[in-house]
Amino acid sequence: MEPDNPTYSDAAESMPDVLHDQGEAGIGVDLSLDELVFDGDTILSDLNLELEPGKITCLLGPSGVGKSSILKILAGFIPLPGNSRVTTSDGKSLEGRLSYMDQKDLLLPWASVFDNLLIGNRLRGEIPDRVRADRLIKQVGLEKWRDSRPDTLSGGMRQRVALARTLMEGSSILLMDEPFSALDAITKFRLQGLAARLLTEKTVLLITHDPMEALRLGDVIYVLAGHPARLSEAIRPEKDIPRDPADDAFSQHYSAIMTRLAGETEDAS
Amino acid sequence: MEPDNPTYSDAAESMPDVLHDQGEAGIGVDLSLDELVFDGDTILSDLNLELEPGKITCLLGPSGVGKSSILKILAGFIPLPGNSRVTTSDGKSLEGRLSYMDQKDLLLPWASVFDNLLIGNRLRGEIPDRVRADRLIKQVGLEKWRDSRPDTLSGGMRQRVALARTLMEGSSILLMDEPFSALDAITKFRLQGLAARLLTEKTVLLITHDPMEALRLGDVIYVLAGHPARLSEAIRPEKDIPRDPADDAFSQHYSAIMTRLAGETEDAS
Amino acid sequence: MRLLRAGITLAGFLLIWGLITAILGLPKFLLPSPLIVAEALLTHASLIADNAMTTAIEILVGLILGVLFGMVSALLISAYRPVKQWVFPLLIASQAIPVFAIAPLLVLWLGYGMAPKIVMSLLIIYFPVTVGFLDGLNRTEPVWLNLAGLLQQSGRTGRFRKLVNLYLYIKIPFALPSLASGIRVAAAIAPIGAVVGEWVGASSGLGYLMLHANARVQTDLMFASLLVLTAMALLIYYLIDALLLRALPWLSTHNNNTTQ
Amino acid sequence: MRLLRAGITLAGFLLIWGLITAILGLPKFLLPSPLIVAEALLTHASLIADNAMTTAIEILVGLILGVLFGMVSALLISAYRPVKQWVFPLLIASQAIPVFAIAPLLVLWLGYGMAPKIVMSLLIIYFPVTVGFLDGLNRTEPVWLNLAGLLQQSGRTGRFRKLVNLYLYIKIPFALPSLASGIRVAAAIAPIGAVVGEWVGASSGLGYLMLHANARVQTDLMFASLLVLTAMALLIYYLIDALLLRALPWLSTHNNNTTQ
Amino acid sequence: AEKLTVLLDWFVNPDHATLIIADEKGIFEKHGLDVEMIAPADPSAPPKLVAAGKADLAISYQPQLHLQVEEGLPVKRIATLVATPLNSLVVLRDGPVKTLADLKGKKIGYSVGGFETALLTAMLSPHNISADDVTLINVNFSLSPSLLSGQVDAVIGAFRNFELNQMDIEGYPGRAFYPEEEGVPAYDELIVIAHSDKLDDPRLKPFVDALEEAVQFLVNHPDESWKLFIKNHKELDDELNRRAWADTLPRFALRPAALDVGRYERFAAFMQAQGLIKETKSADSYAAVVN
Ligand SMILES: Nc1ncnc2c1ncn2[C@@H]1O[C@H](COP(=O)(O)OP(=O)(O)OP(=O)(O)O)[C@@H](O)[C@H]1O
Ligand SMILES: Nc1ncnc2c1ncn2[C@@H]1O[C@H](COP(=O)(O)OP(=O)(O)OP(=O)(O)O)[C@@H](O)[C@H]1O
Ligand SMILES: [Mg+2]
Numbered sequence A, B: 001m002e003p004d005n006p007t008y009s010d011a012a013e014s015m016p017d018v019l020h021d022q023g024e025a026g027i028g029v030d031l032s033l034d035e036l037v038f039d040g041d042t043i044l045s046d047l048n049l050e051l052e053p054g055k056i057t058c059l060l061g062p063s064g065v066g067k068s069s070i071l072k073i074l075a076g077f078i079p080l081p082g083n084s085r086v087t088t089s090d091g092k093s094l095e096g097r098l099s100y101m102d103q104k105d106l107l108l109p110w111a112s113v114f115d116n117l118l119i120g121n122r123l124r125g126e127i128p129d130r131v132r133a134d135r136l137i138k139q140v141g142l143e144k145w146r147d148s149r150p151d152t153l154s155g156g157m158r159q160r161v162a163l164a165r166t167l168m169e170g171s172s173i174l175l176m177d178e179p180f181s182a183l184d185a186i187t188k189f190r191l192q193g194l195a196a197r198l199l200t201e202k203t204v205l206l207i208t209h210d211p212m213e214a215l216r217l218g219d220v221i222y223v224l225a226g227h228p229a230r231l232s233e234a235i236r237p238e239k240d241i242p243r244d245p246a247d248d249a250f251s252q253h254y255s256a257i258m259t260r261l262a263g264e265t266e267d268a269s
Numbered sequence C, D: 001m002r003l004l005r006a007g008i009t010l011a012g013f014l015l016i017w018g019l020i021t022a023i024l025g026l027p028k029f030l031l032p033s034p035l036i037v038a039e040a041l042l043t044h045a046s047l048i049a050d051n052a053m054t055t056a057i058e059i060l061v062g063l064i065l066g067v068l069f070g071m072v073s074a075l076l077i078s079a080y081r082p083v084k085q086w087v088f089p090l091l092i093a094s095q096a097i098p099v100f101a102i103a104p105l106l107v108l109w110l111g112y113g114m115a116p117k118i119v120m121s122l123l124i125i126y127f128p129v130t131v132g133f134l135d136g137l138n139r140t141e142p143v144w145l146n147l148a149g150l151l152q153q154s155g156r157t158g159r160f161r162k163l164v165n166l167y168l169y170i171k172i173p174f175a176l177p178s179l180a181s182g183i184r185v186a187a188a189i190a191p192i193g194a195v196v197g198e199w200v201g202a203s204s205g206l207g208y209l210m211l212h213a214n215a216r217v218q219t220d221l222m223f224a225s226l227l228v229l230t231a232m233a234l235l236i237y238y239l240i241d242a243l244l245l246r247a248l249p250w251l252s253t254h255n256n257n258t259t260q
Numbered sequence E: 001a002e003k004l005t006v007l008l009d010w011f012v013n014p015d016h017a018t019l020i021i022a023d024e025k026g027i028f029e030k031h032g033l034d035v036e037m038i039a040p041a042d043p044s045a046p047p048k049l050v051a052a053g054k055a056d057l058a059i060s061y062q063p064q065l066h067l068q069v070e071e072g073l074p075v076k077r078i079a080t081l082v083a084t085p086l087n088s089l090v091v092l093r094d095g096p097v098k099t100l101a102d103l104k105g106k107k108i109g110y111s112v113g114g115f116e117t118a119l120l121t122a123m124l125s126p127h128n129i130s131a132d133d134v135t136l137i138n139v140n141f142s143l144s145p146s147l148l149s150g151q152v153d154a155v156i157g158a159f160r161n162f163e164l165n166q167m168d169i170e171g172y173p174g175r176a177f178y179p180e181e182e183g184v185p186a187y188d189e190l191i192v193i194a195h196s197d198k199l200d201d202p203r204l205k206p207f208v209d210a211l212e213e214a215v216q217f218l219v220n221h222p223d224e225s226w227k228l229f230i231k232n233h234k235e236l237d238d239e240l241n242r243r244a245w246a247d248t249l250p251r252f253a254l255r256p257a258a259l260d261v262g263r264y265e266r267f268a269a270f271m272q273a274q275g276l277i278k279e280t281k282s283a284d285s286y287a288a289v290v291n
């Protein structure tokens, strides 16, 4: 791999937190979905989701309602159903400006943590950005496991690798499917902070089951519920992220989220 | 698979909630671990964990600290290290009295939800308890997906299948690794309630990252932290489970958990 | 569609073959032109058909037995370490034995009927099945074995019954893709297995006919038989391929473009 | 330990063989006793060694080329649908061709040197490699392809370079276990590949020696050569097996008892 | 009728005319025999199977018989089918090789190891060519193709009644050098062998008698015989086999039972001189006359 470089950690420390990413300002994305049908069952119908440029949009909803499916449609993994459209604020295609973090960690089983971070560079035939990779590994707290294979990591550690890999890309638009679900409260808190810092100016769609997480990170929060599922009205908490969700100011948002989740869950499952 | 049985759902409805499980009263389990070393790194050392008979013990701790490893040692997946012992309150071996739910869902990819529940019966060469399976599928809210293959389910739905499979066994001792981590708040709440009902009299070790979950379900709560990791003193919230964690009475427990997690996380990662 | 494509491939192949014979001016007994072979095919149609029948039966019996034996061998080898350690080397060794070296022995023990042919084609067909399936069985991920072991602990049935169930419900399903891969190789080499079997001594079959035609320099008849054998090989391969795809539906996900 | 066990297997095998010849009273010209074969092995030691050398070289070259060609074929077939649709049937058809049918053609085009032997053993060896690897490549899970496709979208390199990288970093690593399985089968049949190659025409090699001994009714020499060939087969198989296990460390997890 | 199993040396061809006529014309049946003929794919297997008692009779070759007896196979010749050598060394008629002396430094193909190479050495030694002066290649299945494609300059083991005709038909006429004219003692090409301990088998005499009757019909009625020959072997009805049939006719042993003792002892001595066998035996160790 990399030769032992004694100055590496200092070098990393002295670097700015946000490394050179794609220089674009935030891009707005608008998904207008006619209907999504799986095996004859209509999961989503008549749905319009707007991702505001440079903002973090959080998506909550009962299990199996179709959150991940929306992400996969945006990422192009599920072909865009007929009569549906994805448009961007700058009119250009999404292609090449997206990063995606799956609900499963999807780490390459034969590659070390380090090499898992470099896979994007390698696939694109670029010179691997080892410094950035090492910095991100350090930021998610895994420098001791830099050369470990994923099968020797704990579930939460694997999730952190997947998170680091997604941040590694530096894309302008990020789709993240429950990125912190396997982490303990403290680690989660630290990584939410890290994400908030690294994701300024990025357009992010983040799926979560944790209303606290949505309140901490979300500029805009939607709840998806019902069958077929519909989006709630947007909840837009005041203040800049990352917020302190324990703040009393947010308790009414919290209960709004819970009501919407609860009100519809009964139908969905 | 099963012939269409028009009376099935009524039959299931009219049955008592807890079906005939192993009749034993709760069994206490005591793990005394000398040390666990992976690749030269000491993960756990000098640890003594007591599972009280018929109680739910919750284990929290920072990511990668060794929680899952403890579960695997108890389940016998990691061979018991030298100088370590597992003892039970009735002196008999744990063998045949354990159920285990992995952090990953581990569903058989070729089998339907229903068949995934029956795999235990089938592996033991017993007559499959279809009624119980159908009842559990209904309880975790998946009756519509009874005959679907896991690859057509969402992450949370897969976790619910794995949970149902674990409950299906009716063992006296249950080891559960983050059983609700991929569920939304409401579904989680309902299933915690279901678990609390089905797990009365059982000895349970439950790993979670959610202090609320621990406070709702845990008779005894431990925090594992440090490197090598040590157990905190037991936290024993008053009242019977399932509790309402929003209850002000628990706020001091909540902050106790968070302090212990936070205090040690810095060292661990 | 598939048939059309097969037809075009065939036509192209015949064309190239015809061109080679025409341009290189190869004598008929080295490589007869497609026309001559077609003529031989027609002239000897019933002869070839009769012999093809024999070979078809041998291939089928060889394949069925080969796959069965291969599966049983793989199961025994994977379930019982001693079998692997002591018997598997013999299986590998058996692959290196040329037919003429043991043909007299086979005839001595099994006579001149179907039996020695089947044994020979078995030896050839069953090996890829065994190795493929065995590899699959050995690759069951340890998490699954752990989980299954735990689930079985509380069972009241005997050790053997549990082992059988472990294979039935866990190991075999996981190994099916590898088995399918092995069966695919076996299907492709089954025709040559049958032909080699006929070398032990035969009085009918395409292999017999080819050797015979070869010995008497009837190259046109030989190539006509070869053509029929090849057609049978392709038919069998694609038939088995289609069967396998049907039998393992959860593996064909990669054919449509939706996700996990 | 492994060697010891191999030794014991060998001894047991020789014992059974000896018993068969002794009890059934098989005459030397059908199945010579191990003692007679051992004697022949000693008497003709240098002759056998010389010819074994030739065959060993053929096996090695055949294996290396077979594995290479097989891998390249599988890659081409999997990367370019047309290749699969048009060329793959020819590959399958090639498996059904008996050596004597095309020996004259091979000789015509390639002469009597190493080339026709290598081509013959290639034909035999490379097929399991191709099918195994191809199956593995085709089975890459769609999630990975989706993810890789997304990661590549922002790349500025050409389509071809991206395809190469996709294979290099995703598809090939995932297919390695299947490739290993194919190589294992290939390793086991490589010796017979070389022997069949020698049938096309040869002036040295164990296959040549066996044919020669067979024609001269020197059954002892034939079995001595066969023994050496078999030993080579086993050696090659286990050598390659060991190499494969080393090359794919993340697959050998099932050997120790720790978990995922 | 008594069942009798005969293993042929190779697939049915005009060399087997005597046997086929005896069968098709019902001569075997007349002698109370029900003969089953089986063709092997490997000519060296039948003698072993007779020696092992798995078949009653086998068709083999005299040179091979000497090797078999040397190796301890309990077999003896009981009848002769073709009484002259058929084997020959063949080159292209229009090729550079005009005499055997021209073969120095050339490549020579053969198909059966052992005897044929010895034959060649014996034929070449009068021309001061030793085995080291030529390259020997076992071409196994493809004698004439290897010659025609120019991969070898000569082949030994080509049958004069067969390969020569074939090359002629294809327009590449060949030239044959006959071993018996180049210093090799004449021998019986095709013989019938039986287990040496079972020579008193009562079925053998009627079998040999039937052969004699058949060969007489064969030479008396060649055209009728041809028709009988192809009656159940339609695939043999072509130009090549017709010409081979005509060329083989004069070579059949007219007295199948008769044993030329001198011929066997002479040939044994030749084999010994060529180093193919260690010791010569008396003719009755190789052949017998059944009666
Ligand atoms: N098979 C293994 N080989 C080597 N190291 C391992 C192995 N399994 C676990 N470890 C190491 O042991 C430590 C504890 O892992 P474990 O899975 O028990 O953590 P955990 O507490 O469950 O974490 P999480 O909350 O992230 O699931 C980690 O540092 C991990 O890297
Ligand atoms: N490939 C597929 N084939 C058929 N049905 C599918 C497929 N993928 C998803 N579904 C169905 O679509 C619905 C929504 O799935 P999705 O994964 O989007 O849910 P989700 O909102 O992400 O849930 P979770 O919170 O549990 O992850 C589910 O009912 C699921 O069964
Ligand atoms: Mg999801």
Ligand SMILES: [Mg+2]
Binding pocket: A154, A155, A156, B067, B068, B069, B103, B177
């Ligand atoms: Mg864990």
